[in-house]
Amino acid sequence: MAKVTIALLQHASAADPAANTAKTLSLAERAVRRGANIICTQELFRSPYFCQSEDYAHFALAEKIPGPTTEIFQSFAQKHGVVVIASLFEQRAPGLYHNTAAIIDADGSLRGLYRKSHIPDDPLYYEKFYFTPGDTGFRAWSTKFGKLGVLICWDQWFPEAARLTALAGAEIIFYPTAIGWHPREKKKIGSKQHAAWETIQRSHAVANGCFVAAVNRVGRERPAGGDGLEFWGQSFVAGTSGEVLAKASAAKDEVLLATLDLAQVDDTRTHWPFLRDRRIDAYSDLTKRFRD
Amino acid sequence: MAKVTIALLQHASAADPAANTAKTLSLAERAVRRGANIICTQELFRSPYFCQSEDYAHFALAEKIPGPTTEIFQSFAQKHGVVVIASLFEQRAPGLYHNTAAIIDADGSLRGLYRKSHIPDDPLYYEKFYFTPGDTGFRAWSTKFGKLGVLICWDQWFPEAARLTALAGAEIIFYPTAIGWHPREKKKIGSKQHAAWETIQRSHAVANGCFVAAVNRVGRERPAGGDGLEFWGQSFVAGTSGEVLAKASAAKDEVLLATLDLAQVDDTRTHWPFLRDRRIDAYSDLTKRFRD
Numbered sequence: 303m304a305k306v307t308i309a310l311l312q313h314a315s316a317a318d319p320a321a322n323t324a325k326t327l328s329l330a331e332r333a334v335r336r337g338a339n340i341i342c343t344q345e346l347f348r349s350p351y352f353c354q355s356e357d358y359a360h361f362a363l364a365e366k367i368p369g370p371t372t373e374i375f376q377s378f379a380q381k382h383g384v385v386v387i388a389s390l391f392e393q394r395a396p397g398l399y400h401n402t403a404a405i406i407d408a409d410g411s412l413r414g415l416y417r418k419s420h421i422p423d424d425p426l427y428y429e430k431f432y433f434t435p436g437d438t439g440f441r442a443w444s445t446k447f448g449k450l451g452v453l454i455c456w457d458q459w460f461p462e463a464a465r466l467t468a469l470a471g472a473e474i475i476f477y478p479t480a481i482g483w484h485p486r487e488k489k490k491i492g493s494k495q496h497a498a499w500e501t502i503q504r505s506h507a508v509a510n511g512c513f514v515a516a517v518n519r520v521g522r523e524r525p526a527g528g529d530g531l532e533f534w535g536q537s538f539v540a541g542t543s544g545e546v547l548a549k550a551s552a553a554k555d556e557v558l559l560a561t562l563d564l565a566q567v568d569d570t571r572t573h574w575p576f577l578r579d580r581r582i583d584a585y586s587d588l589t590k591r592f593r594d
Numbered sequence: 595m596a597k598v599t600i601a602l603l604q605h606a607s608a609a610d611p612a613a614n615t616a617k618t619l620s621l622a623e624r625a626v627r628r629g630a631n632i633i634c635t636q637e638l639f640r641s642p643y644f645c646q647s648e649d650y651a652h653f654a655l656a657e658k659i660p661g662p663t664t665e666i667f668q669s670f671a672q673k674h675g676v677v678v679i680a681s682l683f684e685q686r687a688p689g690l691y692h693n694t695a696a697i698i699d700a701d702g703s704l705r706g707l708y709r710k711s712h713i714p715d716d717p718l719y720y721e722k723f724y725f726t727p728g729d730t731g732f733r734a735w736s737t738k739f740g741k742l743g744v745l746i747c748w749d750q751w752f753p754e755a756a757r758l759t760a761l762a763g764a765e766i767i768f769y770p771t772a773i774g775w776h777p778r779e780k781k782k783i784g785s786k787q788h789a790a791w792e793t794i795q796r797s798h799a800v801a802n803g804c805f806v807a808a809v810n811r812v813g814r815e816r817p818a819g820g821d822g823l824e825f826w827g828q829s830f831v832a833g834t835s836g837e838v839l840a841k842a843s844a845a846k847d848e849v850l851l852a853t854l855d856l857a858q859v860d861d862t863r864t865h866w867p868f869l870r871d872r873r874i875d876a877y878s879d880l881t882k883r884f885r886d
Contacts, residue, residue, distance in 0.1 A: 420871045439876055459868050461753030461801050462877050469885040498800045498835045498866075505797030508790045509753050543790045574790075576751050579712045580883070584731055585754050588880045591872070593761040 304565045306447040308340045308474065309333035311347070312537040313555040314521030319348040319363065323371065325555075327378065333557045334382045339408075339447040342387040344519045344537075345455050345478040346401070349391070351519070351533070355526035356431040364393035368412055372404050380410025385445045387452055389478035391432075392417070401433040401454055403478060408446035416441060418454040419463060426484065426531055429456070440466035448564050451475040458503050458516065462588065468510035473567050477503060477516040482533035485522075496534055500546075508544035511571035513562050515539045520553050542570035596857045598739040600632045600766065601625035603639070604829040605847040606813030611640040611655065615663065617847075619670065625849045626674045631700075631739040634679040636811045636829075637747050637770040638693070641683070643811070643825070647818035648723040656685035660704055664696050672702025677737045679744055681770035683724075684709070693725040693746055695770060700738035708733060710746040711755060718776065718823055721748070732758035740856050743767040750791070750808065754880065756798035765859050769795060769808040774825035777814075788826055792838075800836035803863035805854050807831045812845050834862035 311329040315322050326347050333341050346352075348371065352360040365371060371390055379386045385408050392402035392415075401418035417436025421429045440463055442451040451472030457463045458477050467475050481499060483492045507514040517537045524530030538549040539560040548560040571577055587593055603621040607614050618639050625633050638644075640663065644652040657663060663682055671678045677700050684694035684707075693710035709728025713721045732755055734743040743764025749755045750769050759767050773791060775784045799806040809829045816822030830841040831852040840852040863869055879885055 419873050419876060422871065424865075424867075435873065440879075456871070459801065459866070460872065461757065461797070462872070462880060465753065466877070466879055466885070469879065469882065471886070494835050494837050497837065501793055501836050502797045502800045505753070505794045505800075508794045508797075509751065543786050544793050545786050545789065573716075574751070575716075577884070579714065579748070580752065580754070581711050581727065582881045582883055584711060585758070585881050587732075587758055587761065588754060589874045589877050590761065591874055592869070593758070594763070 305561055305563050306339045307337050307559055307561045308342065308515055308539065309336070309338035310515055310517035310537045310558040311341065311343050312517055312520060312535055312550050312558060313344065315347070315350045315519060315523065317350060322348050323374065327374070329555070329557050330378060333559065334384060336557065336559055338384060338559060340385040340450070342476045342515060342517050343389050343478060344517045345389045345480040346391055347389060350523045350525045351480045351531065352525055353429050353432060354426045354523070354531065356428050360432065361399065364391040364399050367392050367402060367404055367415060372406070372412060376406050376410040376412060379406045379408060383408045385447050385450070387476050387478070389454065398434055399432055400436055401429065403452045403454060405443050405445070405450065405452060413443045413445060414441065416452040416454070418457060420456045420460055422456040440470060442467060442470040442472035448473045453477050455479045455481065461506065461509065464506035464510060468512050472512060473564050474513040474515060474562065475506060477514070479516055479518040480533060481518055482531040485529045485532050488532065496536065500538065504540045504544035504546070507540040507542060509576060511542050511574060511576065512567055513540065513542060520555065542566045597853055597855050598631045599629045599851055599853045600634065600807055600831065601628070601630035602807055602809035602829045602831070602850040603633065603635050604809055604812060604827055604842050604850060605636065607639070607642050607811060607815065609642060614640050615666065619666070621847070621849050622670060625851065626676060628849065628851055630676060630851060632677040632742070634768045634807060634809050635681050635770060636809045637681045637772040638683055639681060642815045642817045643772045643823065644817055645721050645724060646718045646815070646823065648720050652724065653691065656683040656691050659684050659694060659696055659707060664698070664704060668698050668702045668704060671698045671700060675700045677739050677742070679768050679770070681746065690726055691724055692728055693721065695744045695746060697735050697737070697742065697744060705735045705737060706733065708744040708746070710749060712748045712752055714748040732762060734759060734762040734764035740765045745769055747771045747773060750795050753798065753801065756802060760802035760804050764804060765856050766805040766807060766854065767798060769806070771808055771810040772825060773810055774823040777821045777824050780824065788828065792830065796832045796836035796838070799832040799834060801868060803834050803866060803868065804859055805832065805834060812847065834858045
């Protein structure tokens with residue numbers, strides 16, 4: 303199975319989790335009709351991006367894994383014979399919450415979880431209030447359609463996370479994401495922010511000779527009032543040299559598809575043999591906060 | 595001293611080391627006249643890119659550091675009050691050679707050395723024959739015009755090297771480089787190769803909130819006959835969000851200047867606080883070859 307078709311589900315969110323789940327299922331069905339083998343949701347697809355404020359009421363959005371939503375997508379995966387990566391707000395234990403991705407294989411089995419490791423805390427992105435930093439480490443899962451890694455949003459800024467996921471064997475790294483502009487900043491620095499976001503994820507493909515797929519939501523959301531956030535969409539898939547293979551718009555609901563030849567991972571790494579030449583004897587200070 | 599002007603010396607090379615040194619000095623003088631504070635040479639500026647073949651005769655190009663060339667540039671730095679980063683083929687001991695950068699402060703003192711850590715070995719880039727992998731580790735030096743890090747060419751593909759250099763305090767990371775197209779591959783994959791090169795170096799600026807400056811040679815060189823290599827120039831400077839601030843052409847001798855506000859390092863890192871959120875507890879496997 304060298305060629306696989308992946309589908310990224312990019313869309314705007316409603317207030318009602320049931321409506322968002324229904325929309326995601328509808329987009330996933332469209333992806334299946336168009337030949338998808340692996341389907342990845344956007345980050346926290348069941349809800350608006352609630353982290354725009356620190357509100358205890360939002361913890362009610364969390365659910366157990368396995369739980370109702372993973373069951374829905376396990377049934378979907380089994381019915382259609384596709385792999386599903388579903389981003390969820392997980393209640394792991396009373397008072398202990400994570401931003402988690404469930405990896406469901408094409409037979410409907412829950413293959414594993416990745417819990418977001420790097421948690422942001424910036425104006426309107428108050429995630430440290432909600433999410434305990436993940437303790438899963440950086441993983442890859444063998445599925446029917448390839449060995450997959452999953453990282454989540456803020457993880458995308460850290461080359462260490464991509465490297466460790468690739469070293470675990472990932473041929474494709476998926477990044478469910480919720481990132482947007484502060485509307486008042488967009489005109490001045492919006493394009494620079496977006497370019498940085500796309501550049502660093504393309505660079506993970508370059509450094510590791512693997513595929514990278516980022517799926518981001520669209521739409522203006524103001525759950526806490528104020529200006530809110532304008533999510534910039536532009537979900538994309540990068541090839542093993544960082545080239546953009548497919549890219550969605552900035553504002554529309556879309557199913558973004560790309561067909562990937564997984565044999566290119568070996569071919570790219572053999573011709574640009576970065577894994578051969580890593581100086582693992584010289585990297586121990588990467589576990590330091592700063593070298594002062 | 596918040597604002598500094600850097601100059602990258604991009605040029606074609608002749609067979610004669612004395613002629614190349616003279617050209618480099620001439621470009622450096624032009625840089626001084628245009629206000630440069632920090633001047634960086636291209637990789638191995640004294641010679642053609644001799645690594646296109648494995649030829650014992652080429653070891654005669656190496657010299658001691660300190661040695662004749664560092665003395666020339668120490669005098670130049672002292673005379674003009676500028677910092678110079680000079681890329682040299684170093685004979686460290688009998689039969690022990692490195693691809694080395696000398697960092698010379700604005701008072702003419704030799705501040706330190708960086709010895710290339712990651713050594714390529716690809717068709718026409720037979721560097722493992724010539725250069726022992728460096729044992730300096732990844733460093734930064736306080737100079738009159740800022741704290742500088744230096745990495746060399748193949749190092750640019752490794753996020754670990756940029757991270758460790760930034761963690762050592764570098765505000766600007768310089769990359770003396772010699773990279774080009776195999777002429778027969780250029781039409782088919784040349785633009786993808788160049789884009790990967792620019793993308794990953796811009797990503798080091800993004801990940802680390804620092805400036806990145808890459809200086810590459812130009813011209814077709816065929817020291818071993820055959821098709822040779824067409825060096826792609828396009829030296830560039832990236833800002834602290836990875837934006838391209840200045841970029842040279844693909845084929846001309848140029849002094850590429852950029853004036854940098856070093857206060858942007860702190861500002862960028864505070865607004866995009868990746869250093870705050872690195873999961874140093876989860877990175878220990880970065881010293882593994884593969885996680886199998």
